[in-house]
Amino acid sequence: MATLSLHCVSKKFRDPRGREVRAADEISLEVPEGEFLVLVGPSGCGKSTLLRLIAGLETLDEGSVTIGDRVVNNLPPADRDVAMVFQNYALFPHLTVFENMAFGLQFRKITRRETKQRVNAAAELLKLEDLLERKPGALSGGQRQRVALGRAIVREPKVFLLDEPLSNLDAQLRAETRAELARLHRRLGSTMILVTHDQTEAMTLGQRLCVMNGGKVIQTGTPLEIYQNPKNAFVAGFLGSPGMNLIRGIVHAGGRELLVAVKGLEERLRLDIGTELAAKMAPYLGKDVSIGFRPEHVLLGDAAGPKESAWDAALELCEPLGHENLIHLNRQGIPFVARAPVGSTFAPGQTLPVRIPQEKVMVFEGASGELIVEQMAGAAV
Amino acid sequence: MKKALLPSERASWTATLLLIVAGVLFIYPFVWMFCSAFKDNKEIFKPLQLLPGAWNLEYYKLLFKGELIPFWRVFANSVLVAFLQALGTVALTSLAGYVFAQHRFRFQGLLFVASLVVIVLPQQALAIPLFSWLNELKMIDSIWGVVLPGVVSGLGILYFTQVFRQIPRELVEASRLAGLSEFRVYWTLLPLCGSALLSFGLIQFILSWHEHLIPLLVLSTQDKQTLPLALASLFGSSLRFPFAVLMAASTITILPTAILFAVMHRRFKSSLSEVLPH
Numbered sequence: 001m002a003t004l005s006l007h008c009v010s011k012k013f014r015d016p017r018g019r020e021v022r023a024a025d026e027i028s029l030e031v032p033e034g035e036f037l038v039l040v041g042p043s044g045c046g047k048s049t050l051l052r053l054i055a056g057l058e059t060l061d062e063g064s065v066t067i068g069d070r071v072v073n074n075l076p077p078a079d080r081d082v083a084m085v086f087q088n089y090a091l092f093p094h095l096t097v098f099e100n101m102a103f104g105l106q107f108r109k110i111t112r113r114e115t116k117q118r119v120n121a122a123a124e125l126l127k128l129e130d131l132l133e134r135k136p137g138a139l140s141g142g143q144r145q146r147v148a149l150g151r152a153i154v155r156e157p158k159v160f161l162l163d164e165p166l167s168n169l170d171a172q173l174r175a176e177t178r179a180e181l182a183r184l185h186r187r188l189g190s191t192m193i194l195v196t197h198d199q200t201e202a203m204t205l206g207q208r209l210c211v212m213n214g215g216k217v218i219q220t221g222t223p224l225e226i227y228q229n230p231k232n233a234f235v236a237g238f239l240g241s242p243g244m245n246l247i248r249g250i251v252h253a254g255g256r257e258l259l260v261a262v263k264g265l266e267e268r269l270r271l272d273i274g275t276e277l278a279a280k281m282a283p284y285l286g287k288d289v290s291i292g293f294r295p296e297h298v299l300l301g302d303a304a305g306p307k308e309s310a311w312d313a314a315l316e317l318c319e320p321l322g323h324e325n326l327i328h329l330n331r332q333g334i335p336f337v338a339r340a341p342v343g344s345t346f347a348p349g350q351t352l353p354v355r356i357p358q359e360k361v362m363v364f365e366g367a368s369g370e371l372i373v374e375q376m377a378g379a380a381v
Numbered sequence: 382m383k384k385a386l387l388p389s390e391r392a393s394w395t396a397t398l399l400l401i402v403a404g405v406l407f408i409y410p411f412v413w414m415f416c417s418a419f420k421d422n423k424e425i426f427k428p429l430q431l432l433p434g435a436w437n438l439e440y441y442k443l444l445f446k447g448e449l450i451p452f453w454r455v456f457a458n459s460v461l462v463a464f465l466q467a468l469g470t471v472a473l474t475s476l477a478g479y480v481f482a483q484h485r486f487r488f489q490g491l492l493f494v495a496s497l498v499v500i501v502l503p504q505q506a507l508a509i510p511l512f513s514w515l516n517e518l519k520m521i522d523s524i525w526g527v528v529l530p531g532v533v534s535g536l537g538i539l540y541f542t543q544v545f546r547q548i549p550r551e552l553v554e555a556s557r558l559a560g561l562s563e564f565r566v567y568w569t570l571l572p573l574c575g576s577a578l579l580s581f582g583l584i585q586f587i588l589s590w591h592e593h594l595i596p597l598l599v600l601s602t603q604d605k606q607t608l609p610l611a612l613a614s615l616f617g618s619s620l621r622f623p624f625a626v627l628m629a630a631s632t633i634t635i636l637p638t639a640i641l642f643a644v645m646h647r648r649f650k651s652s653l654s655e656v657l658p659h
């Protein structure tokens with residue numbers, strides 16, 4: 001257990017065509033002792049690379065990695081006291097479960113007895129006791145995943161690095177294992193970094209979340225903080241399933257009442273933002289912006305309230321998820337999604353009144369995606 | 382009513398027929414060799430006679446007596462040379478293959494190409510420099526002088542580079558994280574390539590078994606010779622020499638490789654993918 005800190009870590013690769021890819025771009029990050037940090041981002045954004053840099057499987061171009069009070073830049077992977085769980089588990093097919101789990105200890109100065117003790121303890125923790133003599137080929141995906149975890153646990157490392165450990169499991173097993181991982185972290189109390197591209201995992205697992213894109217850290221914070229106050233349009237669209245609705249447009253008129261012209265839409269989007277924010281919006285007159293609102297904030301049908309403040313939108317598709325419905329709507333070519341409770345009687349083809357409470361709306365700058373107008377949380381609906 | 386053959390059936394019949402013809406063409410010399418080991422010189426030179434007049438074992442006895450050549454001695458030499466060479470080649474080229482497949486280093490591409498050039502370079506071109514090297518190293522007329530040059534195989538490096546490329550990078554990385562030395566990583570991964578190692582070892586054994594040029598260069602004492610050399614020396618002796626002895630010796634010479642090939646044939650089918658979990 002130890003604090004892990006990254007300072008301005010960079011790593012470049014060359015893709016097959018010889019172009020430079022910045023897989024890690026000046027990443028600075030602090031993970032306090034015992035924290036469960038989740039790294040999330042779309043595929044190819046550099047999450048695995050970051051883990052591999054921490055583990056020492058890739059060499060840094062720039063920056064430094066500190067574990068505890070040691071700068072580990074030049075230490076080989078084995079001396080960094082980190083354990084990694086790979087996405088494909090990386091179990092040795094010709095070794096038994098026991099041998100696979102003991103593998104991380106064999107080449108260290110640890111006695112046979114202690115090895116046995118640790119493996120048995122980990123096997124008990126992961127409910128693998130009955131499988132110790134089997135080969136990985138005779139295990140299910142979930143069992144293999146637990147063996148891979150076990151191999152990391154017996155090492156008793158300072159830092160656990162988990163690279164998409166759940167992505168090869170089916171949905172039900174994934175949910176179970178997710179809960180198990182959280183329990184495991186509480187039990188071991190070690191520093192853990194988990195990589196995922198699945199935002200459900202991101203929201204539920206981590207004490208802290210770190211959103212990455214294009215080799216950069218975009219935002220860190222608790223999952224709820226980030227969900228409610230995304231720093232830019234990318235984070236807003238990425239977190240949540242489905243993510244925030246984003247509608248591009250041009251600020252047409254400022255003032256207390258913001259008018260946004262959206263391509264293809266006859267009328268202007270009208271937002272009552274109040275005088276304070278209006279001042280903030282003034283420089284953006286005539287500029288590109290994105291209007292963002294979460295699906296759960298869209299009010300539909302009767303809930304939309306009086307006619308004059310609502311829009312009409314065509315209902316294109318209704319996806320029942322069991323506990324709620326996802327309603328795909330379209331207003332003159334502009335698609336967006338809303339959530340509706342089960343039992344709502346909406347049918348495709350229908351035209352619905354829709355209202356988006358103004359205090360739930362966020363405005364992002366068009367080109368950079370940076371947040372301009374925050375959600376006015378706490379404002380009366 | 383007769384059923385017409387489907388086009389695919391007709392094609393497969395044609396293929397079978399062609400293969401039978403080719404098979405007979407290939408096998409005929411071997412059958413002729415086998416039969417000729419029982420014939421006297423007059424019979425051997427009758428072109429249309431395949432089967433011997435009598436199944437006469439006298440020529441085998443003559444061969445085994447060891448008066449013409451020290452047959453069993455030479456046979457043992459051949460086994461030893463081929464075995465050592467197969468072992469050495471597999472050890473060396475699989476190690477090189479591991480490094481080429483799982484490491485990144487300076488001039489890697491250049492070195493890889495250089496090791497492949499060995500494949501296309503004819504052995505004859507290397508004969509003279511090789512001889513002078515071996516002379517320097519005092520390996521002339523020694524078994525090591527035959528074994529060591531054969532251990533360097535460009536084909537082996539190419540083959541094992543491909544084999545080790547199929548091993549997931551994560552297995553190597555997990556080993557490094559566990560604190561294994563590079564050699565231990567290679568050693569740990571080796572069982573995963575079991576059948577590849579065996580197949581290539583067998584190929585190398587057979588190649589070495591039939592190797593003629595390097596033993597000819599290196600070995601001069603009759604006691605140290607390998608089978609192909611000894612057979613060649615039999616042939617040269619005189620015209621009145623019973624050729625059936627040569628045929629008997631040849632028959633015994635191809636026997637080990639034929640057996641190995643039969644064994645290997647089955648091993649070829651099992652591949653790396655069987656070992657790795659899906």
Ligand SMILES: Nc1ncnc2c1ncn2[C@@H]1O[C@H](COP(=O)(O)OP(=O)(O)O)[C@@H](O)[C@H]1O
Binds near residue numbers: 021
């Ligand atoms: N060894 C490598 N050689 C070249 N490019 C690489 C290498 N490893 C990763 N990359 C590139 O770096 C980027 C980040 O990759 P990765 O860290 O695997 O992303 P993620 O795990 O977030 O999906 C990708 O564009 C990938 O193509």
Ligand SMILES: [Mg+2]
Binds near residue numbers: 164
């Ligand atoms: Mg990845």
